[in-house]
Amino acid sequence: MGWLLVLACLAPLRAAAWGHQGHMLVGAIADQLLTPQARAGLQRDMGLTLAQAAPWADCAKGVGLGTRGFEYAADERWPSPACTRFETAEGVQAMQSYASRNWNTCGQLRDCHKTYHYADVAYQHGRYRMGYVGTNDHDLVHAINAAIAQLQGQPVPPPFSITSRGEALRLLAHFIGDLHQPLHVGALYLDEAGNTVDPDAPGGPEPLETRGGNSLDMGHGDNLHALWDDLPDGLRADAVPASMVQAARALRKSRAAAGRLAQTWASDTVAVSGAAFAGVTVGPSRLDRGRVWPATLAEPADYRARQDALQTRQLTKAGARLAQLVNVLYATPR
Numbered sequence: 001m002g003w004l005l006v007l008a009c010l011a012p013l014r015a016a017a018w019g020h021q022g023h024m025l026v027g028a029i030a031d032q033l034l035t036p037q038a039r040a041g042l043q044r045d046m047g048l049t050l051a052q053a054a055p056w057a058d059c060a061k062g063v064g065l066g067t068r069g070f071e072y073a074a075d076e077r078w079p080s081p082a083c084t085r086f087e088t089a090e091g092v093q094a095m096q097s098y099a100s101r102n103w104n105t106c107g108q109l110r111d112c113h114k115t116y117h118y119a120d121v122a123y124q125h126g127r128y129r130m131g132y133v134g135t136n137d138h139d140l141v142h143a144i145n146a147a148i149a150q151l152q153g154q155p156v157p158p159p160f161s162i163t164s165r166g167e168a169l170r171l172l173a174h175f176i177g178d179l180h181q182p183l184h185v186g187a188l189y190l191d192e193a194g195n196t197v198d199p200d201a202p203g204g205p206e207p208l209e210t211r212g213g214n215s216l217d218m219g220h221g222d223n224l225h226a227l228w229d230d231l232p233d234g235l236r237a238d239a240v241p242a243s244m245v246q247a248a249r250a251l252r253k254s255r256a257a258a259g260r261l262a263q264t265w266a267s268d269t270v271a272v273s274g275a276a277f278a279g280v281t282v283g284p285s286r287l288d289r290g291r292v293w294p295a296t297l298a299e300p301a302d303y304r305a306r307q308d309a310l311q312t313r314q315l316t317k318a319g320a321r322l323a324q325l326v327n328v329l330y331a332t333p334r
């Protein structure tokens with residue numbers, strides 16, 4: 001477990017968006033909206049439902065580089081029955097292969113695949129645009145487009161290595177969930193004193209990133225990101241409310257071509273992400289294993305109510321859009 005400790009010291013920890021329950025819930029909604037072709041295609045190419053596949057990209061974060069090469073160890077920080085189905089000899093081999101092919105290919109020494117799960121666009125922009133601080137060629141939008149390229153039979157752009165349709169589908173099932181977690185796409189940049197900063201404005205103070213809200217200390221060991229990880233009370237992946245499936249089915253489909261959908265949906269998430277920071281009061285930062293800002297909710301009950309409503313809406317959209325994308329990818333006969 002030595003490498004895990006090293007990792008914990010070197011890399012800022014990013015929590016898993018939604019947790020496995022949230023990802024599986026998104027997959028479970030999508031599973032109910034698939035066309036017969038798409039359902040058959042998923043069985044043929046992946047052998048899993050979208051709900052089963054959705055946690056895979058987080059499970060693969062358990063692969064580290066030890067003295068004997070790449071090794072998988074179930075991550076103790078995220079105990080997860082959702083990963084057990086991938087812990088067969090063949091399954092572990094698949095996770096090690098993916099992590100090793102996406103390890104040091106993005107300008108970092110390790111764990112490039114962990115950067116595929118998010119972008120950090122300043123929420124005040126209200127949209128995702130390549131070139132903004134917090135975007136890059138190995139962010140969440142590009143990761144989704146790389147998986148789509150594999151499924152369309154096109155070359156997968158570097159730095160991604162996605163070598164089979166099954167792998168691409170497992171990634172899509174997860175990443176479309178991440179794309180709808182407000183704190184995985186929209187970001188709050190601050191100065192040392194805790195004032196909001198636009199990182200793309202020339203001549204301003206140095207923008208400091210709050211790592212998806214992980215650096216906002218809400219007290220009692222909580223941070224803002226963690227508050228957004230949990231599902232609203234009572235929501236479970238194995239009992240999706242019919243009202244959510246109905247709302248997902250009724251959602252208007254995006255009209256962009258498959259290769260433009262990730263950017264369109266990322267913009268939508270940046271636009272709503274400001275709500276996650278509204279009503280949060282931030283104080284001057286302190287250094288505590290990295291920079292941390294104390295933060296409080298002005299009106300906790302009101303914030304929680306708005307948060308539950310936004311999370312439910314985002315999970316619904318994620319399920320609808322995952323289904324839309326998979327249906328489109330299987331609409332044309334191969």
Ligand SMILES: [Zn+2]
Pocket residue numbers: 016017057058117174178
């Ligand atoms: Zn993720």
